[in-house]
Each structure stands twice: as structure tokens, then as C-alpha cells.
Amino acid sequence: MADIKNIFDIAGRSMAAQMVRLNTVASNIANANTRAGSAEETFRPLRPVFRTAFEGGLKNAERATVDVKEIISLDREPQRVHEPGHPMADEEGFVYLPPVDMNEELVDMLEASRQYQNNLEVLTTMRTLMLRTVDMGKS
Numbered sequence: 001m002a003d004i005k006n007i008f009d010i011a012g013r014s015m016a017a018q019m020v021r022l023n024t025v026a027s028n029i030a031n032a033n034t035r036a037g038s039a040e041e042t043f044r045p046l047r048p049v050f051r052t053a054f055e056g057g058l059k060n061a062e063r064a065t066v067d068v069k070e071i072i073s074l075d076r077e078p079q080r081v082h083e084p085g086h087p088m089a090d091e092e093g094f095v096y097l098p099p100v101d102m103n104e105e106l107v108d109m110l111e112a113s114r115q116y117q118n119n120l121e122v123l124t125t126m127r128t129l130m131l132r133t134v135d136m137g138k139s
Contacts, residue, residue, distance in 0.1 A: 007126055010065040011119040013053070018119070020048050020068045021112040025105050032100040035081075037088040042078035043098040045105075046071050074099070 024046040036042040051069040054061035076099035084093030 008123065010063060011122045011126075013065045013067060015116055015119045017048070017050060017066045017068050018112045018116040020071070022109065022116070024048055024071060025109045025112065028098075028100050028105050029102070029109075031098055032102060032105075034098060035083075035086060035088050035095040036078070037090055037095065039078050039080075039096050042096040043100075044073035044076065044078075045098065045100050046073055048072075 028045045031043040034043055048071050049069045050066050053065050053067045055063040078096040078099050080094050081097055082093055083089055083095045086095050089095050
């Protein structure tokens with residue numbers, strides 16, 4: 001793990017984690033209506049798993065941020081739809097749709113976007129405060 005040196009590292013890594021979250025939501029939404037010929041081939045929604053990254057280990061941590069540990073596929077059953085004319089239909093005429101809940105995806109997208117914006121606001125405030133401090137030194 002790279003060192004967490006300052007607030008810019010903390011906010012930057014948090015923003016990177018939220019960007020991964022937004023990308024998984026985008027992937028889920030993009031694949032929400034894809035069809036497959038079997039349940040095993042069906043797209044499964046993705047979710048990032050976060051972990052807290054402590055500077056210097058848990059006991060000696062002065063600063064902490066978040067990292068993406070892994071991206072997992074959710075173990076949900078696909079929706080079975082009868083479409084006998086579809087080229088991917090099985091011998092019984094069924095195709096399989098991904099178990100993507102669009103409402104859940106949109107809520108997750110809004111939450112990730114807000115978290116990203118909050119971290120961006122932290123960086124903007126820190127930059128403004130640093131510039132004011134430099135200006136005070138010039139007087």
C-alpha cells in the first residue's frame with residue numbers, strides 16, 4: 001500500500017474508489033437487457049468491495065482512507081423469459097435476463113456521485129485555504 005501522506009492522498013484515493021463504483025454501476029446498467037441462452041451465461045451485477053486503508057497499520061494509524069479490495073459478481077438468479085423466436089432461446093424457448101435492479105443501480109449511482117462530489121469539495125477547500133495561507137505570507 002502506498003503511504004497516505006496528506007489530505008490530498010486521502011481524498012484522491014476515495015475519489016478513485018467511488019469512480020470504480022460508478023464504473024460498475026455503468027456496466028450493470030449497460031448489461032441490464034442483455035439476453036443469454038442459459039442461466040450460467042447470464043450477466044451478473046457487479047459490486048466493488050471496499051476496505052479501509054490505514055497508514056502504518058491499524059494500531060499506529062494517524063490517517064485512513066478507502067481502497068477497492070475487489071469487484072465481485074452478485075449471486076442472484078437470472079430472470080427466465082419465454083421468447084421462442086429469439087436466436088439465443090434454449091430448447092424450451094426461454095432466454096435469461098440479468099438480475100439487475102435498475103432502482104438499486106440508480107440509487108447506488110447517486111450515492112457514489114455524491115461521495116465523489118464531497119471529496120472534490122474537500123480538495124477544493126484545501127486548495128483555497130492553502131492559497132490564502134500563501135497570500136497571508138506575502139503581506
